[in-house]
Amino acid sequence: MSDENKRESAFQDVGLILMLALFCALAILMAVSGNLLLNILYLFLTMGILIITYFFGLITSLLTNFLFIAVQVLIVVYQYTVQKADVHWELAFWMIMPLILSVITYFMTRNQIKLQESNGELRSALVERGAFDEETNLRTTVAYVEDAGVFVETHRRFELPVATVIIKIRYFDDLKHMMSSNQLQALLHLASETIKAETRNNDITYLLNVEDPTWAVLLYSDAAGAGIAANRVKAGFNKQLLENSLLADLAIYMIAGVVQWNDDTMTTPYDLIDAGVRETQYDF
Structure with missing residues (x-):
């Protein structure tokens, strides 16, 4: 301030x-x-x-x-x-x-x-x-890259584990053709609000892609702890989905990929994002 x-x-x-x-x-x-x-x-x-x-x-x-x-x-x-x-x-x-x-x-x-x-x-x-999404009040990829750099530097200095959770909607490309604009907007807001609500206060949530909705959570945790957070988010999303009159009748599933920062294989925050996106392909 x-x-x-x-x-x-x-x-x-x-x-x-x-x-x-x-x-x-x-x-x-x-x-x-x-x-x-x-x-x-x-x-x-x-x-x-x-x-x-x-x-x-x-x-x-x-x-x-x-x-x-x-x-x-x-x-x-x-x-x-x-x-x-x-x-x-x-x-x-x-x-x-x-x-x-x-x-x-x-x-x-x-x-x-x-x-x-x-x-x-x-x-x-x-x-x-470009660091802030006006519709969802979430940080974007620009902010993720900046924040991840700070997280990684903290990890190297204090040996704190750093992980990310990449969250997507399964088969979104097919799903969006069956949804109205109101339903798409409701889905974007429902997922964003659920992710923010189900994560800890010191975990930071981002919206990396609006066209193919992709969220990320950056947290100080190992892969196991991040996996617990991912499951909590998905469970919360499923619960909120059933209570939403616009979306309850649609076959919408949230998938998540969990990746822990590895100094040996990763050099930039984009490596963390790419690895997380690849992991979402194995979440069923």
Whole structure:
């Protein structure tokens, strides 16, 4: 996270704390001041002002706050002149609190928008680099090659086993001619979500090929451990498949190839991918 994003995130946290503190103070003031009817009315009006602040910005919020203050003044004048009632000065906090809450809401909203814009720019940059698939939120071959280099270097320095699981859909070329575009999209998302759900948090999932759907999981494990992960993914996929109304009636099978990195026979991450793809041919 960049320094600017950290600063915006900190502002967001501070704003949230201030907002909670002010609402606690508001609740205490409402309880102490009495006059249940006016307190409830002013509370609803304040919530409406905060909603206006969120959607329309600070200027509109300030104008609405000034209108709210004018309404309160008119109510006080009416009570004093027409009803001959005492002025409830204990309700004067309603002239200040909505304004403070509106300002805090505005700055929280502004910081949130900045964070969203920053995340969008980062997402676009990843898509442009080809390292991120926009449809499935998975890394692509470009990212796999970069990450695998780090995994292999870690393996050489600390003697940690590195393996990959290559996952495909059996007979996809024949299957896609019998499926609608909606079914193909559903299959892509179902498989992607299942693979992410069934793997550990420190295992990284990739979509290597969209046209002939090919996924990969990169993990610190030996071939046996990777095989267990592959079986877990396939079992989870079969379960989700039966519950999907679009795909349940189709003969769809997931196949997986498991390969462990070998310094003697492999030199680049592509060797790991190619070996994994070859292994899928023996999975039935």
